[in-house]
Amino acid sequence: MSDEKKPKRQRKPPTKKVPMPEQDPMERIHNFNEVALGYTVELAVAEAEKCLQCRNPRCVSGCPVEVPIKDFIALIREGDFMGAAAKIKETNSLPAICGRVCPQETQCEAKCIYGIRNEPIAIGRLERFVADYARERGEELPEIAPKNGLRVAIVGSGPAGLTCAGDLAKLGYEVTIFEAFHKPGGVLVYGIPEFRLPKEIVAKEVDYLERLGVEIKCNYVIGKIRTIDQLLNDDDYDAVFIGTGAGHPNFLRIPGMNLVDVYSANEFLTRVNLMKAYKFPEYDTPVRVGRRVAVIGGGNVAMDAARTALRLGAEEVFIVYRRSREEMPARVEEVDHAEEEGIKFQLLTNPVEVLGDEKGNVIGMTCVRMKLGEPDESGRRRPIPIPNSEFVIDCDTVIVAIGNSPNPIVPSTTPGLETTKWGTIVIDEETGMTSREGVFAGGDIVTGAATVISAMGAGKRAARGIHEYLTKKRNKQ
Amino acid sequence: MYKIVRKKVLNPVVKLMEVSAPDVANVCQPGQFIMIRVNETGERFPLTVADFDREKGTVTIVFQEVGKSTRLLGTLNEGDYILDFTGPLGRPTHIEKYGTVCVVGGGCGTAIAYPVARAFKEAGNYVITINGARTMDLLIYRKEMQEISDEFYETTDDGSCGVHGFVTTVLGDLIQKGRKIDLVFAVGPAIMMKFVAKTTEPSGIKTIVSLNSIMVDGTGMCGACRVTVGGQMKFACVDGPEFDGHQVDFNELMGRLNAYREQEQVALELWEKEHGGGK
Numbered sequence A: 001m002s003d004e005k006k007p008k009r010q011r012k013p014p015t016k017k018v019p020m021p022e023q024d025p026m027e028r029i030h031n032f033n034e035v036a037l038g039y040t041v042e043l044a045v046a047e048a049e050k051c052l053q054c055r056n057p058r059c060v061s062g063c064p065v066e067v068p069i070k071d072f073i074a075l076i077r078e079g080d081f082m083g084a085a086a087k088i089k090e091t092n093s094l095p096a097i098c099g100r101v102c103p104q105e106t107q108c109e110a111k112c113i114y115g116i117r118n119e120p121i122a123i124g125r126l127e128r129f130v131a132d133y134a135r136e137r138g139e140e141l142p143e144i145a146p147k148n149g150l151r152v153a154i155v156g157s158g159p160a161g162l163t164c165a166g167d168l169a170k171l172g173y174e175v176t177i178f179e180a181f182h183k184p185g186g187v188l189v190y191g192i193p194e195f196r197l198p199k200e201i202v203a204k205e206v207d208y209l210e211r212l213g214v215e216i217k218c219n220y221v222i223g224k225i226r227t228i229d230q231l232l233n234d235d236d237y238d239a240v241f242i243g244t245g246a247g248h249p250n251f252l253r254i255p256g257m258n259l260v261d262v263y264s265a266n267e268f269l270t271r272v273n274l275m276k277a278y279k280f281p282e283y284d285t286p287v288r289v290g291r292r293v294a295v296i297g298g299g300n301v302a303m304d305a306a307r308t309a310l311r312l313g314a315e316e317v318f319i320v321y322r323r324s325r326e327e328m329p330a331r332v333e334e335v336d337h338a339e340e341e342g343i344k345f346q347l348l349t350n351p352v353e354v355l356g357d358e359k360g361n362v363i364g365m366t367c368v369r370m371k372l373g374e375p376d377e378s379g380r381r382r383p384i385p386i387p388n389s390e391f392v393i394d395c396d397t398v399i400v401a402i403g404n405s406p407n408p409i410v411p412s413t414t415p416g417l418e419t420t421k422w423g424t425i426v427i428d429e430e431t432g433m434t435s436r437e438g439v440f441a442g443g444d445i446v447t448g449a450a451t452v453i454s455a456m457g458a459g460k461r462a463a464r465g466i467h468e469y470l471t472k473k474r475n476k477q
Numbered sequence B: 001m002y003k004i005v006r007k008k009v010l011n012p013v014v015k016l017m018e019v020s021a022p023d024v025a026n027v028c029q030p031g032q033f034i035m036i037r038v039n040e041t042g043e044r045f046p047l048t049v050a051d052f053d054r055e056k057g058t059v060t061i062v063f064q065e066v067g068k069s070t071r072l073l074g075t076l077n078e079g080d081y082i083l084d085f086t087g088p089l090g091r092p093t094h095i096e097k098y099g100t101v102c103v104v105g106g107g108c109g110t111a112i113a114y115p116v117a118r119a120f121k122e123a124g125n126y127v128i129t130i131n132g133a134r135t136m137d138l139l140i141y142r143k144e145m146q147e148i149s150d151e152f153y154e155t156t157d158d159g160s161c162g163v164h165g166f167v168t169t170v171l172g173d174l175i176q177k178g179r180k181i182d183l184v185f186a187v188g189p190a191i192m193m194k195f196v197a198k199t200t201e202p203s204g205i206k207t208i209v210s211l212n213s214i215m216v217d218g219t220g221m222c223g224a225c226r227v228t229v230g231g232q233m234k235f236a237c238v239d240g241p242e243f244d245g246h247q248v249d250f251n252e253l254m255g256r257l258n259a260y261r262e263q264e265q266v267a268l269e270l271w272e273k274e275h276g277g278g279k
């Protein structure tokens, strides 16, 4: 409402999204409870009322799984929240999760027509509202096709695997998920913190799949305990879906990376989220957080690590990112939340060495200032070091959040599975099939680290691909 | 849930458990390890496959009670269940006929060394084993090791049994005497492996060590287990746990092993208070 220019004719000032209640920043930095509290019925209806119900709703084309946004918002306006939830579930099986973690500002909301002059309709917040509403009231199971006698193995229980499993179960397949960890959910349970995505929500989604008849086998590292070939040849699975994610943490090639208080964000977040180190010593897994923590990176992972460190009692937490704020890949909401909580941003800054004492403890990090040059292949302006601009950040813990590569265990134990030079698995975009017949893949293991919703989309496409492949194969016999 | 079908106390601090895990037993190899989580609040920690029985579907683990997690495991009895038992992880030991192989086991490491020594023997090697511990009571697998060895030595730090000294005392002697050794395989405390590697370095005898870095997932996902080998960063859980001992940066490894000393102490004290010593 602030940037009002002198209007020629009287126009209503641009509106903002109906704000979503949140925990106060000064309070929430001391707990792991969810930050955003969600719309009430009144707030949701007020926000939904603003939607223009466009004849040609552009919002839908911004969503990777084409949620019928216009239609579900119409149902909210009518007060039919259960109907709205069912509508979303036609294309998105995990709306409570997507409503919370999708980068809406670059997807559905980026395309919203209302957003041209105003803040766009808060599609994410509405999606979250209806999903929570329906979950609390208990959802009925959808219709399940009769069992068709075919068996599919799903490797990995992240959003890609869960979605693929759900779709296939509904089509009548007997589905088994094999998960390496002791708990299903992938990044949703080990990476994204409780204060952003309560684990209870993920558990409910997993529970829903089990009610659909999906079997989940935890502690199964495929490639070690069974290979893909054994699943197909000895264990009588008719097809396999690989959704093993991009779980292999990258480190910088600078001195000091193996010092004692240097963590990968994966290790730090896994200790805290999956292993519940924030409840140490009630839970046995420890985590060390010093007084001054430097987090390297500018994505969601970096924000999550920084905000987690703060909640574990760090006095000062820095985000060290080599480009400027505009280039940060994190969701805007997370960056805003981090800032409100008092995280300090050291932008246009690149680490060159982590400094340690004789015992291997971190005592600081030497960095160099950067400036932005010409755009690179990704369209973002390339950061270039400014000569003689070195300075030392005083810190005792460093968390590296510069991205993850594909986990190599499955590709390296599956002969004939084509991969790229980055280690991602090559698939047919239409069907999701890999270079191995009957073996499909999707999610971060195919795209490299991406988003929850794109992994879900890939799981859906692969489920369709598997169904077509097996139907065709059966008809031939 | 994985049932403990047999439990045996090997010495005051080392216990053996045979655990029912048919799918793991079916495929595991010497040198691989298991990630264990005893109960819902437990941490994940690695233990090596000490033996396996494919027919019975069991995997044997042998562990030394050093802190909270291993003591907690030690309180379980036959018929009890371990909550999570994930494996087999890591690369198996590369077994082939080298000629003469010297297998060195220190403390609880001997239990891990045993199946490896046996496999080397079965592959047609002449096997020398050196079994070391602080004192006689702590020596384990004495009979088993001796049975599969062509030559068998024992050492104790206090001289209560066998050679008075360290495993490196015997190893150094053998090398000094000009014994032709084609491969040394060492497993035990980091400090022991460091000195074994130091002992063999001048004569250039290939030396494999089995690293025991701190691990969280054991599948290459967290990087907690990273070690510097030949100047390069390696993840012990997927690239190892066995590496060329002459290339390993042991000082860094030992520093990283101490990362949680304070917290481990807190956990242990709390545990002892609640369980009256935990025995």
Ligand SMILES: Cc1cc2nc3c(=O)[nH]c(=O)nc-3n(C[C@H](O)[C@H](O)[C@H](O)COP(=O)(O)OP(=O)(O)OC[C@H]3O[C@@H](n4cnc5c(N)ncnc54)[C@H](O)[C@@H]3O)c2cc1C
Binding pocket: A101, A102, A103, A155, A156, A157, A158, A159, A160, A161, A178, A179, A180, A181, A184, A185, A186, A187, A188, A191, A192, A193, A220, A221, A222, A223, A243, A244, A245, A246, A247, A269, A300, A301, A304, A331, A407, A409, A410, A442, A443, A444, A445, A449, A450, A451, A452, A453, A455
């Ligand atoms: C900290 C963090 C925050 C994020 N925040 C957001 C966000 O706000 N919004 C967003 O859209 N995206 C976010 N992302 C990215 C998003 O979570 C991922 O893109 C998405 O989870 C990928 O899904 P996936 O199913 O491909 O793989 P994953 O979620 O990685 O799941 C893969 C699963 O496979 C298992 N597995 C691996 N190897 C094997 C094997 N050999 N055998 C059996 N199981 C195996 C793994 O244990 C894991 O459970 C974030 C990621 C992280 C790490």
Ligand SMILES: Cc1cc2nc3c(=O)[nH]c(=O)nc-3n(C[C@H](O)[C@H](O)[C@H](O)COP(=O)(O)OP(=O)(O)OC[C@H]3O[C@@H](n4cnc5c(N)ncnc54)[C@H](O)[C@@H]3O)c2cc1C
Binding pocket: B033, B045, B046, B047, B048, B049, B062, B063, B064, B065, B066, B067, B068, B069, B070, B071, B108, B112, B189, B211, B212, B213, B214, B215, B241, B257, B261, B264, B265, B268
């Ligand atoms: C691949 C691998 C295989 C292993 N196999 C075996 C095995 O077969 N049998 C066995 O007894 N142990 C084995 N270990 C070591 C075992 O995992 C640790 O002893 C165990 O995690 C300690 O947990 P804790 O909570 O009981 O003790 P903590 O409270 O975690 O530690 C107590 C003290 O023990 C020492 N310690 C901690 N971690 C280790 C470690 N990894 N190695 C040596 N000392 C340590 C430290 O001095 C520490 O202060 C293995 C480790 C690895 C990485």
Ligand code: SF4
Binding pocket: A062, A063, A064, A065, A066, A067, A069, A092, A098, A099, A102, A104, A107, A108, A109, A123, A124, A127, A453
């Ligand atoms: S799934 Fe994500 S992108 Fe699609 S409508 Fe929902 S919030 Fe928007």
Ligand code: SF4
Binding pocket: A050, A051, A052, A053, A054, A057, A058, A059, A060, A069, A070, A073, A111, A112, A113, A114, A115, A121, A123
């Ligand atoms: S584009 Fe925006 S205003 Fe139009 S239907 Fe979609 S959400 Fe409503």
Ligand code: FES
Binding pocket: B214, B215, B216, B217, B218, B219, B220, B221, B222, B223, B224, B225, B226, B235, B236, B237, B238
């Ligand atoms: S234990 Fe996590 S990468 Fe090795």
